[in-house]
Amino acid sequence: MLHHLTNLLMSKEILLIPILILILLEVKHRIRPISPLKLHFHSWKLTRINRDLIIRGLLEIANPHKYMEVMVPEFKISPTLLSNNKLDGIRVRSNVVLNEASKETHRKDSYWTNNIVKGHKAAQVELEMTMTTINNYNISSLWIEIYWVNYGPFGYLCRREGVLLPLSHPPLTLSKQAYWHKDENFQTLPVRTHLLGPLDDPSSVIQYYAGHLLEPGDIIAIGETPLAIMQGRFHHPTMVQVSGMARTLCRFFHPTSSLATAVGLQTLIDIVGPSRVILAWILGITAKILGIRGVFYRLAGNQARLIDDLTGTTPPYDQTLVLGPRHSQRICDQLSREFNISIAVVDVNDLGKVKILAQSRLYNDTILRRALKSNPAGNANEQTPLVLIRPILNCNS
Incomplete structure (x- = not known):
């Protein structure tokens, strides 16, 4: 009897070992050294003077931590122009200035002064880029990569982030010129937009590129990846x-x-x-x-x-x-109320797999799945994050 009881206790101890290992892994993960600093992109303004395009922006380095103080000893940007054409003859100059409240610490040159961001505080950074062109180039976007260093209790962390700034927009799809892909039960229209980024939001994108096309009963399908990119994920x-x-x-x-x-x-x-x-x-x-x-x-x-x-x-x-988008259902509900149509966030591939992450006011998703099975938005560089689906009345779906 005693031998049996000893074996039972030993077996329970053995079972506890993997549980303890998982707990230790989770604790180690939770307390791993990371920087609390967050980079937020704010107002941007484009001004054209003769052959120069001047781009000014404001970034915020926020520290949501209550106590930790973090230094930012380095902060640099690297602008890259995106276009379908050659960009010979274009010169881009950039400047980064820490927007200090104290005039004593403000520098007129481009040297980055080491800055301490205290807990529950934020520092503002002014960016200025001047693009000089010889000819009229069709430049779609400016990709601004940010290289910065966080220094604190977690160590010395090199961080690399980016923001996309649209410089031009593709022409709108007009109702009379729209090329619909037709089926007996529905018709679909991929909607082309500019390259999207964290400065965009779904409501404004839908309003600008598809608002003039919408009719009662329409469905807008938003790709999950473009939505996540607009969320900065x-x-x-x-x-x-x-x-x-x-x-x-x-x-x-x-x-x-x-x-x-x-x-x-x-x-x-x-x-x-x-x-x-x-x-x-x-x-x-x-x-x-x-x-x-x-x-x-x-x-x-x-x-x-x-x-x-x-x-x-x-x-x-x-x-x-x-990453995948956040709050997909909440976004669908909000957009559905705003535009008075059905909205869905979807993940579609070229193999015909259609995954609906969230949907609002969509009582029958059969038409949505059929319309997206051929992946009308494509998986390459089509820049069609929206697909407008219009069910045909009196159909058996």
Whole structure:
């Protein structure tokens, strides 16, 4: 009897070991050293003087932490023009100024003075770029990469972020000139826009590019990746601190998966935590041996399917990881009330798979799935984040 009781206690202790390991992994993940600083993009203004286009912007370095003070010893920008044409003969000059309240610390040159951002405080940064052209170039956007350093209790962190500033807009699709893809039950119209970025919002984009086309009963499908980009949910791989766990487990995913790289999988770990990922991985491997696929993605959460690794999106975001959007249902409801039509956030690929992340006022999603099965928006550089779907009356859908 005593021997049986001893064996039982030992078996319970053995079971506790993996639980303790998962708890330790989760605690280590939660208390890992990270910088609290956030970069927010504010007002931008474009002014043309003769052959010069002057672009002025305001950034805010915010510190939401209550106590921690963080230094910013370096802050540089690298502007890149995006166009379908050659850009010979264009010169871009840039300047970065810390907008200090004290005149004593303000410098007239472009030297960046080390700045301390205290807890619950923010520092403002003024950017100015002057683009000099010889001819009239068709330049679509300006991609501004920001290289900056955070220094504090977490160490010395080099960060790399970016913002896209549209310099021109494609012509609007007029009702009489619109080329609809027709089916017996519906017709679809991919809506072309400028390259989207964190300075855009879904409501303004829909209003500008599709507002004049909308009719009662229409459906607007928004791509989940463009929506996430407008929310600023993308980051450069250098922003991710890869763990040994990510380097090991990523090798077991299909090579085409966005989780097949250490940075891609670490991005998921940073979102949902290491314990959930490792449990989903163990159960997923077990289920796969038994012939059941997709268990990992169901257990690891929606972001496991929505993360796009490098090259998964349109330039310049092809060099970043793009996450899935936030608050998709709330956005659908808000846009549906604003435009009085049905709104859906979707994830579509060229294989005919249609995933509806959220929908509002859509009582029957059969037409939506049929209309998007051929992926009318495309997966290349079409710049068609919106698809307008118009059901045909008196149809059996």
